[in-house]
Amino acid sequence: MARISMEDVxxxxxxxxxxxxxxxxxxxHPVSEKTRKKVMKVIQExxxxxxxxxxxxxxxxxxxxxxxxxxxxxxxxGEMARGVTETAxxxxxxxxxxxxxxxxxxxxxxxxxxxxHRVRGIILGGGGLNLEAYKIxxxxxxxxxxxxxxxxxxxxxxxxxxxxxxxxxxxxxELITDYLIARGHTSIAYISGPQNTYTAFDRLEGYKLCxxxxxxxxxxxMIAYSDNSWKGGYEAANILLDRSIKFxxxxxxxxxxxxxxxxxxxxxxxxxxxxxxxxxxxxLPNANYTAPPLTxxxxxxxxxxxxxxxxxxxxxxxEYNANIIFKTVISERQSVSNIK
Amino acid sequence: MARISMEDVxxxxxxxxxxxxxxxxxxxHPVSEKTRKKVMKVIQExxxxxxxxxxxxxxxxxxxxxxxxxxxxxxxxGEMARGVTETAxxxxxxxxxxxxxxxxxxxxxxxxxxxxHRVRGIILGGGGLNLEAYKIxxxxxxxxxxxxxxxxxxxxxxxxxxxxxxxxxxxxxELITDYLIARGHTSIAYISGPQNTYTAFDRLEGYKLCxxxxxxxxxxxMIAYSDNSWKGGYEAANILLDRSIKFxxxxxxxxxxxxxxxxxxxxxxxxxxxxxxxxxxxxLPNANYTAPPLTxxxxxxxxxxxxxxxxxxxxxxxEYNANIIFKTVISERQSVSNIK
DNA sequence: CATAAAACGGAAAACGTTTTCCATGTATTT
DNA sequence: AAATACATGGAAAACGTTTTCCGTTTTATG
Numbered sequence: 001m002a003r004i005s006m007e008d009v010x011x012x013x014x015x016x017x018x019x020x021x022x023x024x025x026x027x028x029h030p031v032s033e034k035t036r037k038k039v040m041k042v043i044q045e046x047x048x049x050x051x052x053x054x055x056x057x058x059x060x061x062x063x064x065x066x067x068x069x070x071x072x073x074x075x076x077x078g079e080m081a082r083g084v085t086e087t088a089x090x091x092x093x094x095x096x097x098x099x100x101x102x103x104x105x106x107x108x109x110x111x112x113x114x115x116x117h118r119v120r121g122i123i124l125g126g127g128g129l130n131l132e133a134y135k136i137x138x139x140x141x142x143x144x145x146x147x148x149x150x151x152x153x154x155x156x157x158x159x160x161x162x163x164x165x166x167x168x169x170x171x172x173x174e175l176i177t178d179y180l181i182a183r184g185h186t187s188i189a190y191i192s193g194p195q196n197t198y199t200a201f202d203r204l205e206g207y208k209l210c211x212x213x214x215x216x217x218x219x220x221x222m223i224a225y226s227d228n229s230w231k232g233g234y235e236a237a238n239i240l241l242d243r244s245i246k247f248x249x250x251x252x253x254x255x256x257x258x259x260x261x262x263x264x265x266x267x268x269x270x271x272x273x274x275x276x277x278x279x280x281x282x283x284l285p286n287a288n289y290t291a292p293p294l295t296x297x298x299x300x301x302x303x304x305x306x307x308x309x310x311x312x313x314x315x316x317x318x319e320y321n322a323n324i325i326f327k328t329v330i331s332e333r334q335s336v337s338n339i340k
Numbered sequence: 341m342a343r344i345s346m347e348d349v350x351x352x353x354x355x356x357x358x359x360x361x362x363x364x365x366x367x368x369h370p371v372s373e374k375t376r377k378k379v380m381k382v383i384q385e386x387x388x389x390x391x392x393x394x395x396x397x398x399x400x401x402x403x404x405x406x407x408x409x410x411x412x413x414x415x416x417x418g419e420m421a422r423g424v425t426e427t428a429x430x431x432x433x434x435x436x437x438x439x440x441x442x443x444x445x446x447x448x449x450x451x452x453x454x455x456x457h458r459v460r461g462i463i464l465g466g467g468g469l470n471l472e473a474y475k476i477x478x479x480x481x482x483x484x485x486x487x488x489x490x491x492x493x494x495x496x497x498x499x500x501x502x503x504x505x506x507x508x509x510x511x512x513x514e515l516i517t518d519y520l521i522a523r524g525h526t527s528i529a530y531i532s533g534p535q536n537t538y539t540a541f542d543r544l545e546g547y548k549l550c551x552x553x554x555x556x557x558x559x560x561x562m563i564a565y566s567d568n569s570w571k572g573g574y575e576a577a578n579i580l581l582d583r584s585i586k587f588x589x590x591x592x593x594x595x596x597x598x599x600x601x602x603x604x605x606x607x608x609x610x611x612x613x614x615x616x617x618x619x620x621x622x623x624l625p626n627a628n629y630t631a632p633p634l635t636x637x638x639x640x641x642x643x644x645x646x647x648x649x650x651x652x653x654x655x656x657x658x659e660y661n662a663n664i665i666f667k668t669v670i671s672e673r674q675s676v677s678n679i680k
Numbered sequence: 681c682a683t684a685a686a687a688c689g690g691a692a693a694a695c696g697t698t699t700t701c702c703a704t705g706t707a708t709t710t
Numbered sequence: 711a712a713a714t715a716c717a718t719g720g721a722a723a724a725c726g727t728t729t730t731c732c733g734t735t736t737t738a739t740g
Contacts, residue, residue, distance in 0.1 A: 057726080078418045095436065397696080
């Protein structure tokens, strides 16, 4: 059972491969109904499927998109990947999932490969890194893509101008801080993701802004930095608890950090939300199943991923900037208490 | 800045494209050191990268692999995907992540696409479905791949013969049941994943076998079936609690189910592990951060994914069967009590 | 009825590689 | 010195499509 080519179909149908191609792609070049039927029948019989490499080569673009993630085992990226791959599937196209393992060099290397594959579009999943050398290199790659008609969409701030579909990270940082303040909290700690990512940076900025807005004092000791993992949140919470500070509420840059913090509080005998209120950003599917269920901001990762694919697949040849901000709202659960 | 082709390199280096190809792939056809240097220099200068579509077309295979998952946002598949994509990256190859959304039809459809893409290998992430029509269709696809030299590896039982890298699901079902029994539990409930997947079926079989081995009575009412989600586990646990049965321990077919059950028990005022012991299979990264931390069987998903890629990339032309069973061990944490 | 236009179909070029085959020159063997 | 082997390089075919170009037949138009 070897591979069937267009030539096999053409031969059996008694037509030229040109005609087969035409019925398959129903171009505007007319084909008689009789011929079309005949060809279709043979295609069915032989179960012919066009070879995508050949198509790509000839058309100099293909129907592959790529999603760059930092860690696909992190439900944050998982949710995003689900949105991307499922939407892509609706278009009948496939997705390269590229996992950088949080290593900027890997990311650059991936772009070389994607370039060679002539992928139709690239979705940048993670927030950009604020490292000068990396940014320059990345921007070069982006330009090369653009110059050759590939589309790129980012799902997080990259620190330079490009099409994006994201949330207002700073505004969301404000939102969660505000939420705690509105419930009487005035001593609010913060666990942040890596400060060299724009996403984490912006969220923390929102926190600072919000404190200022409410004339609450800002204290460096109330901030702990970490990676975006459960373990990181756990360690950061412990660091905060070891400091000579007091807080009744804590904002976490994302859900993973909050889950880790929850564990740390539990170990230290602190009840949530009675002793300390916890709020975070993400609303990943398991936020319902933590103890207590987590009050967190819903980030529509799935929808964002889906939208990015739609943008890539849209046939807008006209130059346009896709600058889309998704709204965020708080999913109220049981990790925040009102102490007013 | 257009695309650079081999011809551009050849022209600039004053050689034929044949020669360029030869230095690039260092074939055994000799090329003088002088020419090689010259060509390499031009390749560097022009930053030439071969076009992969053209390579695929000519060589009739490419360096793409595919991973079929049911739900990439589930950390179970996420961990697997990380193992696959990161290992693939070491070989300089890319991975299509195909998300079926637990829909068998999608899976079949994916295989058509993958066939068209001539992917080098396919990794079946999820356990096979025990549905006759689907199985026949799937097996057809597998045969087509095999007949054309594509490699397929499954990470879970499929219900028919093929290469695999997996764990002993039945044995692991026994393992967790045994663990509870050894600690004095004699009334043990079970939350199972969908019974039409071989994975869930086998694990439950292990439970039944273990009960019999210890002369403990088996009761259908002690079993609840569900999907593999947090929500499913939550609901299943509630169903069990609503039945007129008593149990001091519960085995969960996977971590997600256990997380959901944990939540249900908490809501019902049952303490874990004081009132009910919980054990499951998976040991996903967040098992450390549940309340209480989950005693669960470590399934080396990352390593299994990595191994599958290694098998696919191995150049063994000789016919061989890769039947690899990874050992499973229990990660002891705090969700099981000894009541002896 | 003549003629322009549209319908229909095929031959061949093109996409960018790898690979087969051949040509030439140089070194080695007898 | 002749014969053989090897080193080196290029021309051209091949992979399987899409697309351009052209030719023939039919239909529409005046």
